[in-house]
Amino acid sequence: MGCKSCSSGGCGTKTADGTVSGCRNNGACGTGGCNKMNVFDWLSNMDLPLASRFNIVEVRFKGGRKEFFRNAENLELYAGDPVIVDVPNGHHMGYVSLQGELVRLQMIKKSVKETDEIRTIYRVASSKDLEKYEQVKLREMPTLFRTRQIADELKLNMKLSDVEYQADNTKATFYYSAEERVDFRELIKVLAGEFKIRVEMKQISLRQEAGRLGGIGSCGRELCCSTWLADFKSVSTAAARYQNLSLNPSKLSGQCGRLKCCLNYELDTYMEALKDIPTIEEPLLTEKGPVFLQKTDIFKKLLWFGYHNESTWIPLTVNRVNEILAMNKKGVKPVSLEENDGTPKKEVPVSAVSVVENDLERFDKKNIKSGKPKKKKKKKKPKTSPEAGKA
Secondary structure, three states: OOOHHHOOOOOOOEOOOOOEOOOOOOOOOOOOOOOOOOOOOOOOOOOOOHHHOOOEEEEEOHHHOEEEEEOOOOOOOOOOOEEEEEEOOEEEEEEEEEOOHHHHHHHHHOOOOOOOOOOEEEEEOOHHHHHHHHHHHOOHHHHHHHHHHHHHHOOOOOEEEEEEEOOOOOEEEEEEEOOOOOOOHHHHHHHHHHHOOEEEEEEOOHHHHHHHHOOEOOOOOEOHHHHOOOOOOOOOHHHHHHOOOOOOHHHHEOOOOOEOHHHHOOHHHHHHHOOOOOOOOOOEEOOOOEEEEEEEEOOOOEEEEEEOOOOOOEEEEHHHHHHHHHHHHOOOOOOOOOOOOOOOOOOOOOOHHHHHHHHHHHHHHHOOOOOOOOOOOOOOOOOOOHHHHHO
């Protein structure tokens, strides 16, 4: 199940014969099969005055790319409708993804001003427009394979990931990624002469490339960059250190080869919890010897310490660690790490947990099998009455 807007076909979009395919949910994909940059208009059921209706519409193209267009003709549009829009030197076809007041909020979020530079929507796509666009899309994969061959022949250090043809079949955009600057002037001349089109080369990052191609992450869900994540923020290894994650590149890197974007999701929560936990730069000093920090449980506020030659770890609370640090600054060494240091411990009432543990221990002892085999009890034969024998 997929959407026409992300080149995978299906899901509530009109086919060449004018019928709606897929889950028939007007591009909202109720089946969850293709959620590539999917949106939900939560204001669609609210009646707004027609005079004040926002006349700018968000249109989605291949790969989740979205742009804003003005509905100057006041066309009756719905989410998932194919429309013909104005683009430089021609026209292109996209699918309505959002309209109404939510578009105004999206424009503010993306810092797009409501000026006359926003291009217009020509019309709703007809069956002929859909047929022509389907024929144009058939050229994309052969063009991609041939372009990769030409790039190898020219010895260009670049990776071509996708090709998008314009609906009027006059222009093609080639998306590529490269670590260094690439001189593709000769490549453009060869492509323009072979395919008879205008060529535009667009460099994208590795995260954007993963978002266009899509895939399944290690969590078992679709990639965030291909479903809902539009703004890519820098991710550093410090985010993994704050969350006590092992610095294993194979586990921390995503399909793009960079650190996973989800490392930033819970970072603020960890940073807030780490404010109360002291930083241990040196081992704590006790009369028995120095103890070293082995592990930190951030949310339980527990720090685990261990002696140099011992394998057991002792959990300490944050308050107890601060007390020992203050004592070490004064030159005092505690006898042990426990809180009741040098004083007789108070009797603690037996809790319900300890009672349950004792019951479980007794239950386990009952079920322990002894080495001697148990004697099987013989079944007693039923006694027959003399009257039954006479009968």
